[in-house]
Amino acid sequence: MKCDKCNKEAVIFQKYSGMHLCSTHQMADVERKIKRRMRQDRMVLPGDHIAVGMSGGKDSAVTLSILVETFSKRPDIKFTAITIDEGIDGYRNFSIPKVKELCDELGVDHIVVSFKEEIGHTLDDILKRERKEASCTYCGVFRRTLLNRTARSIGANKVATGHNLDDDAQVVIMNIMNGDIERLARMRPDRIQDGLVPRIKPLMDVPEKEIALYAFLKGLPFYMGECPYARESLRGEIKDMLNDFENRHPGTKYSIMRGFDDMIDCIKTKxxxxxxxxxxxxxxxxxxxxxxxxxxxxxxxxx
Ligand code: SF4
Ligand SMILES: [Zn+2]
Ligand SMILES: [Zn+2]
Structure with a gap:
């Protein structure tokens, strides 16, 4: 198949848009979506110090790379990479070196903070001992706190994360399935909370598959493996379900977020x-x- 924009060989077919794109135009399309969102939401402002949460996967690699490239001529804007090492054997020990490699390439400072040092135990140890909650609950609670605390301690005024369209659509559906509408409302906070460093999600309009392809085409160092606990969660099931729906009904993930954005003001009044x-x-x-x-x-x- 040929690219609909230049007639070169296509590397992707975007079912939801009906477009075949070559590597050049696929990369340009991803960058356009990210930059448009950053502009619309005024995510990056003069003088910002942005802490970028880096797992070593494709999403965080693309986030850091695009942020650094976009603002390379803005010495007033600073980026620092932060990795939270949960202590997941066979996962983090492979992904952290990828973050270091990318940060060295981009000239960005990299800080690693571990559960072992800050909480007293690795996630693996915690889960061997207690399984009252889903593994992602322990991990998410501790990780959020450590990322926020570390960002604050280095004077960052924003935290950028690599959440993509798939992540946000999964969270919307998961909160609805859990009947947790209050948590749904918290996805779009109105104001800055004391002590909480505000979050930005530059990749929120880009499907996961396109980010993976972008990271690959750009030759970014990233770890492809999946967390061994990911499949245990309800989130993992929702991910499979949404991918199945997207395949059969292209545009489902964008529709979920459009519907969510349409109803969020009503939810927030309650x-x-x-x-x-x-x-x-x-x-x-x-x-x-x-x-x-x-x-x-x-x-x-x-x-
Ligand atoms: S999948 Fe769950 S346990 Fe694994 S890193 Fe993510 S939140 Fe933590
Ligand atoms: Zn093209
Ligand atoms: Zn406390």
């Missing part, structure tokens, strides 16, 4: 953003009393 308090133990932002991180930390304490 579930208004509550101001956060400081955790009584660690001082990190939380709803009230003791934060979820401290509660979980206490439960998984290994004496």
């Amino acid at each position: 579930y208004q953003q509550v101001p956060l308090n400081k955790c009584e133990i660690c001082g990190e932002p939380g709803i009230k009393g003791v934060c979820q991180t401290c509660k979980l930390k206490e439960r998984v304490k290994i004496n």
Whole structure:
């Protein structure tokens, strides 16, 4: 098949747009979607110091690479990469070297913060000991806190993550399936919360498959393996379901997000953003009393 824009050999068929694209035009299309979103939401502003959460996978590699390239002529904008090492054997030990390689190529400082040092145990140890929650719950709670705390400690005023269209569509469907509409409302916060570094998601309009192809075509160093715990989660099932739907009904993921954006204002009138308090133990932002991180930390304490 030929590219619909230049007649070169196509590398992808975007079912939802009906376009065949060659490598040059596929890469240009991904960059256009990312830059359009960054512009629309004014994600990057003069003087920003942006901490980029780096897992070593394709999404974070593309996020950092595009941010650094886009703002290469803006010395007032600074980027620092932060990797949270959860301690997942056979996964993080392969992905962290990829982050280091990319950061060296791009000239970006890289900080690694580990569960072992900060929480006292690796995720593998925690899961060997306690399985009351889904593995991603322990991981997500601790990772969010460490990423936020580290970003704040280096003076970053934003955290960029590699969440893509698929991730956001999965979270919308998961919250609906869980009946957790309050959490759905929290996906689009209205204002900055004290102690929480605001998040930006430059890849939110790009399907995962296109990001993978972009990372590959651009020759970015990234780790292709999947977290061994990923398949245990409801999220993994929703991912498969949405991919199946997307295949049979192209454009499903974009439609989910369009519908979500259309109803978010209504949802937020019922579930208004509550101001956060400081955790009584660690001082990190939380709803009230003791934060979820401290509660979980206490439960998984290994004496
Ligand atoms: S899949 Fe779950 S356990 Fe694995 S890194 Fe992601 S959140 Fe953590
Ligand atoms: Zn082309
Ligand atoms: Zn706490």
